[in-house]
Amino acid sequence: MATSVEEVSLSIVREYLSRKGLRRTIACMDEEHPRTEASVNNRSHLRQILNMEGLYRKNKALNSPLKTLLEIIVKHRIEGLKNDKITCSKSDPLPSARTMSWIANSSAVSPTVMNDTQTEDSTTAYVISKHVKLSSDIEEVCPSQPPMASLQDNDSYIRREPEKKAPTTESTQKSRTNRIRRGMMAGPIASTSQESNKKRQNQRLEVSKQQLIKKEENKHVGDALLVAGVHQKSSESGLSEITSADCVGVQRELCIAQERVQRENSFGKVQQDILKTTTVKSLPKPNVADLDVSEMVLDDIDDDDDLRELSKVSFPRTVAEHSCAGRPMDQHTAMELKAVLLGSSLNCFSVEWRNQGFTFLDTHDLRYGIVQKKGGPCGVLASIQAFVLKKLLFENFESSNTGLQMLRPSNTTRRKCLVLAAAEILWRAGEGKQATIAINSRQNQFTPTGHYKSEGVLEKITCFTVDNIKDLQLLLERHIDQFETGVLGCILFTISAVLSRSIDKVRDDMDVPTTTLIGAHGYCTQELVNLLLCGRAVSNVFDNDMELDSGNSNMTLLKGVKGHCDVGLLSLFEHYDICKVGAYLKTPCYPIWVVCSESHFSVLFGLQRELLTNQDKSLEFDLYYYDGLANQQEEIRLTVSVGKWALNCQHVDTDLIPPLEHCIRTRWKGAFVNWNDTEPIL
Known part of the structure; x- marks a missing residue:
């Protein structure tokens, strides 16, 4: 199967975040970009795909080797750019009268023997020298631009240059646009709007001053180079004067080069104006505390329309995303969960529990029914089945269905009922104040140590807590596949109910705090069923609490159901x-x-x-x-x-x-x- 560029890129980022210990960032990333079968989870395999075994071995031999593949790649690119600049600085001095003489005499610039085409070659050499100078000017005004091609490539460059008499093409313009945008937009938002406006005003003033200075310099340098080109051409060709046609051609090339500089400068100014309008006028003024890494614009933009649409983007995330920041499972919570569910942190979930989700039947008369694969988690399945029927029969979503037709729901309807049923159970367990959802992040959130037996379930959970039932429903709808078709759906939902109630309150609900929610042979206890039906993990089914005299003036409190x-x-x-x-x-x-x-x-x-x-x-x-x-x-x-x-x-x-x-x-x-x-x- 062909390797996806996107999946490899995501895998590189995940490897970086993992080795840097940024677990919450990984959880947010996995939420927005869930892992697939094409994801690369093996570091060695990832190195092979990227063909960087040599780089990896070279890095490993260092005294302080880098820890992540992304850092190795970045270091390699930075060192490559430095070497290129050093080579360019040694072989490509700034244009001068001596440089003009060297260019004119160089075989790389004049590959053909002096003949009838000598005039055209000399003119081209002059234009190239002018381009080298202008490229340095452009680099000062727009530092995000890559350096000009080295003179080692001038042979091919000169052969192409005479054909480029027309203005730059659309593809070239877009490429240049993208480079400028990346340089201007790949950074965090300013801390305050005043600082942002002040910095942009200073930048615009500096750019304007540079433009005026460069225009004057270009004019003087252009005149000097024109004279140098005339003398050089006269001395080499043995002619005492230049024809008017040659002068016209040289002046045309000079005008084109100057126009190119002006377009670059004006384009940079336009980009700054657009960015200023986008960040100051269109966007709300963010607070520093509200800013998030995900709110920064770091992507490349490939079209002008995308940049114009940037002003319409709402950077602040929705209430649901802000209020339910995921937190990775830690070993202490995992041990407590195992103790209240299974009795010990050394116990594990049975195969029956691990393979059970909330999958519906496809039988025509029983489309409302959830399938139980094997015995064990029947208490959880029956409880959520009951609430699905409540939503289906008494909160009808398909108004056209009546009577028995309500028991033949569509796929969309029964899935919606499952979302609402799960949300109601969890919201009741959280006493109508908050709820927690356990999601499988598909990667370990902690490394088990000590008195704990790992089984690859609790270690991969990320928890999301919300304080609004609408946000709870939206979050469940987003991850409903994990509950409906996922093999751990039943376990995730049970853990969600316990965490929504809180482990301490679950123990306090029971008559005996050491009671487990999953009993012998993997069966659900009455405490677990009561937690799902009533929101409390009480041990009895009678109304209210009951006190029993156990002798010696000791009273035993038996806890029952508190209301209808x-x-x-x-x-x-x-x-x-x-x-x-x-x-x-x-x-x-x-x-x-x-x-x-x-x-x-x-x-x-x-x-x-x-x-x-x-x-x-x-x-x-x-x-x-x-x-x-x-x-x-x-x-x-x-x-x-x-x-x-x-x-x-x-x-x-x-x-x-x-x-x-x-x-x-x-x-x-x-x-x-x-x-x-x-x-x-x-």
Whole structure:
């Protein structure tokens, strides 16, 4: 596969930032330019691509070798330019009468034998000497210009010069424009507008003075060189006078050269005026504290239109970008996260967790469903599935869809629902004040040491904290691929929820602070499910807190759910009298429940909110059941009959009652469940 110039360039910059320890800068860069399969992550491979093995070995042999490839390249270029200037200064003295004589006698300038074309060759030699002088003048006015070609190349230059009687071409003008722009724009913005204006005014005055001085010098030097050229030509050709045609040709070349200098000077003035207008009039006056590295204009501009459009660019970044500066994961936080999630910093996430994201089904009747690959993270998947259904059914984004059509969302709609569902969960965990998103930066943010086992997950995380739910939604939408299709989506979302709540508050929510959010066999504990449903990692499902007398005047505080939840919970453990689900979870704001049955979490939901208000009356309604791990191929619709409707239904053997029905009856006592020709889940 052909190597991309852009990817190699990005890799060089990443290698520089990495070896300089600029982790936050790398995180911002990876956010704007995510790594791809074409990215070069191996330093040796990068040296081979750049064909700089020799430079690398030469640098390594130095007493104080440079650490980055970018520095090696820059040093090589600087030394090359210095050598060129030294060679040029030794071989190319400034034009003078002696120089004119040398040029005229040089075989490099006069490669042909003196014949009928002697007049043209002598005229050309004069023009070249004039160009050398004028190039030094241009260099003083526009120092960003590269030096004039050395006299070693004059042979080819002279042969081309007579053909260049017309003004400079458009490509040459653009090339010169780009060089001037780079010299004028590749620097930071002035600290204050007053200093900026003062510096520009001084620069303009200096340029104006230089222009006047150079014009006078050009006039005198031009006259002197003209006389020198006339005498030189007369002495070599044996002629006592110059024809009027030759004088006209020489004067034409002189005029063209002088016009070129004037264009360069006037162009530099125009560029400064444009830059002044851009930075002073069009742009807001920035504060020094608000300036960021990314706000500097360092790119080359290849067209005049781009420079004109520069005044329309808004340098200050958006509120979302300012308020959510990413911070790399550090080892201390990683150890704390592992302890609260897995119990120890030496434990690692299971394969089931590492390979799980929030990927939707493509089955027509189940397009709302998130697929669970293997057992383990079902509590996280069921929780976010419940909130996706809430957004889909009760915050309808496709107004044309009604009833069951809402359960067949488009790709865009279900992705939007996933973004909003994740944002709601994280915002609730942050108590409606702030939220944190964990993003995989695809490179290590710290080097693990000591009592910590590395697995390539927490080490590569960058955290973004926002204090506005709109910014949270925008940030999630930008990185939703990492959660939806990324293999670490489930882990990243769980870490985001814990960090949004904060590790200390998560421990304080629990009855026993040493409890983990991921239990035996990689199963989600009730604390983790409650964190996602209610915003608190409490250990119980009853309403409010409860105090138990543990003897000797000691009271044990058991922490429960503090208020009504949007999404509820039904548990098979309540059927076995192991726990009691309170009204806050049993009667949520929306007819959606996460079902805990047989150490597995799934989702039960209805389409009408009315069934929540008619719980004590006789009614019949439908509920839909979805289990991401069951490899469903069709929807499961259950008809629940309550009150007198249930008395008319024929009951089956209690030994064959599916666990899901027991869970439903903890909410609607004595209800009859009709599976509508679907095979009951036992």
